[in-house]
Amino acid sequence: MQIRKAYQEINPTLLYDEIKELVLREGASLDQNRLETYSMPSDSSTFVYRGTLTFKIQGKEAIRAHIIGVDRGETRLILDADDTLVSPDKLKTIEKDLDFMLGSYESKR
Secondary structure, three states, rough: OEEEEEOOOHHHHHHHHHHHHHHOOOOEEEOOOOEEEEEEEOOOEEEEEEEEEEEEOEEEEEEEEEEEEOOOOOOEEEEEEEEOOOOOOHHHHHHHHHHHHHHHEOOOO
């Protein structure tokens, strides 16, 4: 199962931290935790953030989150979950909590 979201005017590190907390609360353990910053070629004071989080359940990778975005623009999230390790209810809980916390920033396409 996969969740895809796009947000406007949100700091990508906030989204990164929020995803980490929401998934950990559902019983997964953090495996990989990487957040990188890149300066924009046209403006060295503006940064693009790229984050990757992986979580394990029962010793296997169960959830992977990819985040890419900028502070004053769009930030995108893809959350992939292994259906054999993550129940749809747990993923729905994560999505509902994410919508409650950050829904006002979500892009309405």
